[in-house]
Amino acid sequence: MGRRPVRPLRRALAPVVGAALALALAGCISPARTDEQYNAKAVAAVEAASSEVATVHLVVSQRSKRKVTSPYADEVVTASETALDAIEGAFGAVQPPSPLADATYAEVSEVLGNARDAVTHTRFAVRRDDDAAYADLLEELGSAGDDLSALEARLKK
Amino acid sequence: MKRIFSVALGVLTAIGGFVDIGDLVTNALVGARFGLSLAWVVVVGVLGIVVFAEMSGRVAAITGRATFDLVRERLGPRAGLLNLAGSMAVTGLTFIAEIGGVALALELVSSVHYLLLVPFTGLAVWLVLWRVRFSTLENVFGLLGLALVVFGFAVWQLGPDWGSLLDQATRPSVPGSEGVPTYWYYAVALFGAAMTPYEVFFFSSGGVEEHWTEKDLGTSRLNVFVGFPLGGVLSIFIASSTALVLLPAGIEVDTLGQVGLPVSEALGRVGIAIALLGFFAATFGAACETGLSVGYSVSQYFGWQWGKYVRPRQAALFHVVLLVSTIAGVAVLLTTVDPIKVTEYSVVFSAVALPLTYFPILVVANDPDYMGEKVNGRLANGLGQVYLVLVTLAALAAIPLMLLTKAGQ
């Protein structure tokens, strides 16, 4: 206990403040300066979207077997839809660094859009509890998921 | 008979009360990404919390001093205040995450948007802190929290290849799809989730609330030695369930709704209903515990009368702290921060704050003037020292790993 009032609290708090600041920055959308960075962002967006589509696929298959209640399925689907929106929005907000990256943008946004559509269709059916639609939706979600995986593999090359 | 009942009750509530939003989310998330390759961290973390909870409980029983009393008297007002600020930042973050978790669990039941439920949840938490007896609070939410055992049934029902699960857990390796820093980042997060500092603030203050004396040491130890490890088993079940259902499907956990899906997969609607009850009880109970921990720690630093063993009017400043922190917690949630993200950060910052709490406990548990015959034995000291090194390493590694992995992305 250095009991003399020599060490200002400010200095002691500096690491804490620094950590908080770093943390805040880590959560922000950073710009992509090179095609490589842009590609990495595309992979991250596609991976995250895959997870959401797979979630919706799982909950719909559970709902079709009456393993979850309709409100629960609705909650899960809606959350994934919101997440997909955010993923699309965040990726769209990144400026492609070169014309070459524009092609990546077009490809990614098309596949993300399809995934988003499939999930939205699912939401319609789940809210109506339209049993008859689930088989087709599972197929649509499955193919959206496949497209995402294929795209991810291509981007990672 | 009555004695057996009370001992059993204590152990059961220790199990049910062990899991909170941090354990729930972190284990589910890690299971879905890393399978059981990080289960060893839960084992290490649970042993750590057992060692320090036992020590802090023993100190509370023998001397009547709870954790933040010790922090203040051994570290002095300055280092103590810094410690208080750090520990309260982390505990406050956890408190926010728990209230948010309650609201999210209720949203899954009611389909009402969680933000509308947050003020109601805050009010309910405060009413419990204000009106409900300490023992009632502990017993009710601890017992209801046992509903999370449904994750164990789910794993069993899913009929996994037990050999391969055990293999994953006992011979851990970084999965090919994940980077090594990410693996260690989540190792630190799981460690922080298992050893959250509020658990010792609450456990030791709870001992004083319940007027433990030397005679209660046996009961308190049984709660810790049996209840906490079984709570840890519950954590591993949660991770196993997501490892079995979500990992193969390529699902990463970012909502509470996803955490329940393995249970509904295995056990259907009844299962998910029980899981939701468990989510609610675990988060609500932990919201009360973290809220109380903030009040306990601030009051203990300044020496104010604290505790629910006296009427609120006799511990006025303590109740002011409870009220203010609940309002502040609700206010933060109403900024629409994602409670699951708050949870993820809270467990990592818990890891940063661990040495602050555990060092003074270890010192005082060895002070013969206080503890007499009941000073730490060789085992407690051996483990205590190993864990002091471990928590320090985890604390130092936490922030760099967070930056390096962009918080685990």
Add this chain to the structure above:
Amino acid sequence: MSGRPVNPRDPAEPGRGGRRMDAALRLLDHQLVDRDGRLCGKVDDLELERRDDGTLVVTAVLTGPGALGPRLPGVLGRATVAVWRRLHGDAEPGASRIPFERVAGIDSAVRLTMSRAEVPTYGLERWARDNVVEKLPGAGNAPE
């Protein structure tokens, strides 16, 4: 709290001749407990008095912001003292003094022979009781 047995190995327990105690370790920053077992602040400092023969005697326990503030660093310490001064109304309120004769025992806490209502810093607690807690619904009959 009140029923807790006093530590038999307490260095300050009466009956052990020539007791010695390290002030920073055993007194400073320890809990104050009143005669009813209620918690009533910390030993934020000790008052010392120099006698003519050169000995330095402990004359009082100092508690509250007036004693804690000067021990806190920089701005924080000055702010604590300033706020305390403002609340108190006096220009130089100083620290709240509990004469050492009112100390009944020292174990893990410092036990007083007085009620906490007589401790000068009880004002803040009383203010919170009268202006916040008593105003909330159900304050009177909340269970223990």
Add this chain to the structure above:
Amino acid sequence: MRLSDLLGADVVDAAGEPVGRVTDVRLAQTGPVGAGVLAQFVVESLLVSPRHTGSLFGYERRHDQGPALLRAAVRALHRRAVMIAWDDVDEWDVEGRRVTLTRDHDRHPPEVA
């Protein structure tokens, strides 16, 4: 005067050479013990350590207090800590936070209170 004026004060010998800083103050009880009232405590000696950071957490005083790792670390940091009787203090400058020792003061190894 307050205890906190003494804690952390610089300690110098008669020639002005630094000895360390006051880390703790040992009190001794004097006079009879009244009914339920502690007798008076007087300052008996100062614990002085050349390291000005960190308390000793009680480790300097006894040889058996665990855990070994902490004890070793604290004792290593404060290995030159000494006890100096209050009688050997020549002058205490409260404002300047400085304690000057007499020319023939004794330095004792710290031990259990």
